[in-house]
Amino acid sequence: MMPRQIAPFKPNLDLLPGGCLVSSLSRQIYFANKFFLHEFGFDPNHLIGRKLETIFSPASRIFYDSYLHPMLLHEGQCREANIVIQTGQGARMPAVANAQVYDGTDPYVIWCITQSENRNKIYEDLVTAREEIKAYADKMETLALTDTLTGLPNRRSFEANAQRDLHSADRTGQPISFVMIDIDHFKSINDSFGHAAGDQVLSTFGRNLRATARKSEVSARFGGEEFVCCLLGADQYGAGAFARRVHLAARSVAQIGMPVTVSIGIVTRQPASDLDLEACVELADAALYHAKANGRNQTILNTQTAFEICP
Amino acid sequence: MGATKNNVTVLGKGPRTILMAHGFGCDQNMWRFLTPAVQDDYQVVLFDYVGSGGSNPSYFDAKKYARLEGYAGDVIDVCTALKLKDVYFIGHSVSAMIGLIASIKEPALFAKMVMVCPSPCFLNFPPTYFGGFEHADLEELLALMDINYIGWANYLGPMVMGANAPDLIAELSDSFCSTDPRIAKVFARATFFSDCRDLLPKAQHPTLILQSSTDALAAVSVGEYVHAHLPNSRLELVAAEGHCLHMTHSQQVAQLVRDFCPSAAQSYDAASNSPL
Structure with missing residues (x-):
């Protein structure tokens, strides 16, 4: 009523x-x-x-x-x-x-x-514009964090994700290992087979590395022919086993008619250690340098008191 | 900023705790008609899902909250943070299913469930199930969510920005039914396109279903479906118009809740073992 x-x-x-x-x-x-x-x-x-x-x-x-x-x-x-x-x-x-x-x-x-x-109609136009901008921003973000040649995360993305994993390792009391990888004689590959073949080697190795790492493990192209992985929860033995799989992944790169080899440096950070991300990467890089100096195609573990060859 | 994740409110006192979970659309203020009728005898815990009411929107993760499991995570988080166990859970509308998901995942947190106007699925699947809506209806709802900015303070900025700008999201106004399309649309999609019918037989707790006699969102036949497929459940039909029985018929709802959920710890054990 x-x-x-x-x-x-x-x-x-x-x-x-x-x-x-x-x-x-x-x-x-x-x-x-x-x-x-x-x-x-x-x-x-x-x-x-x-x-x-x-x-x-x-x-x-x-x-x-x-x-x-x-x-x-x-x-x-x-x-x-x-x-x-x-x-x-x-x-x-x-x-x-x-x-x-x-x-x-x-x-x-x-x-x-x-x-x-x-x-x-104006609203619909605005919503469309908003969605287009969002899609564009998402694409830009992906591009900014991805290495275009290998499709792997780039160094910037690695640093953000590894930092997150480092915090997680401290929070949960787990070890965390950093693995630096460098393709052996990459300059010779470029010089002998051309830059296109060199790019192919990087691209294929990147794909193989991605397949080797678990989904939760961060692997990235660090720059040039250098790659890096961050393995949350892996001690030196786990990281050593991972490195052995990476050596196999490199050997299956077939672009240049002969097996590709890599040198690898590892450092394992124990829970509650004072080492920050930069220090971990530097220690793994120093181990990688030793692997190169020692004849390449091998893995060296940096125990922080000595460099040891990983079987 | 500075808001806690789920904007938890604890009211009243009593040996038993009632956890009330709001549905799609508004926030914990929906319970304000009901809480006065129970808070003298129960501890009452209210909260807002991330993205609703006074929650902290910086916790909003479009991927997590695209599924009802994400919201069930909020329920579990609230229980865990307050160290709650054996709660009486009251969930309105989609929260009935969110509570069901949480109770299957973490049964020890819950003692009994009260579902206010539940629907396990809003879509029609003729000839066996009629949730009430066609796919096109729900797509139209998502389009409505896209253009409604109720209580939204910073109107054009986020609409044009589009990006995830936490400082802008943080300007959700205090309005009861604030809608930021980027958040509300995600909740709408999770709510109206989920199908929880498979979960009903997995329920482990005694459940009271409060069904409105005239509800455009969840018809009586839907309440009957829930009752038929939910073990150890009881269906109460409330003569009412609409989908918000706890707001429009709060006294009646309070009485039904009291009868179903004994307020004293000692009476619970006996009651929980008795048939419904």
């Missing part, structure tokens, strides 16, 4: 150049002005006394129950809600709704609803 306070204003509400509805807080439609009926194609005989759901599309019914109704109950109003009206002819028409609860013995709600087809 139309609230007593509203009834005298009914003729004035019919003059408004916008849709106006009056409903109960329990969703029953008491009144719809002429503009609303005309704009959204409703016959008053099929609208008055019906539930608000009558005018909403199924999606807007969800939106009404999830947002609008709780807001009306809690805050007594809602502003600028974008909804979709299901017109009297069954068509969908975008609209903007404001609603205000008027308290009393029998609370009622006054709704102002205006169709927003043009406004929606």
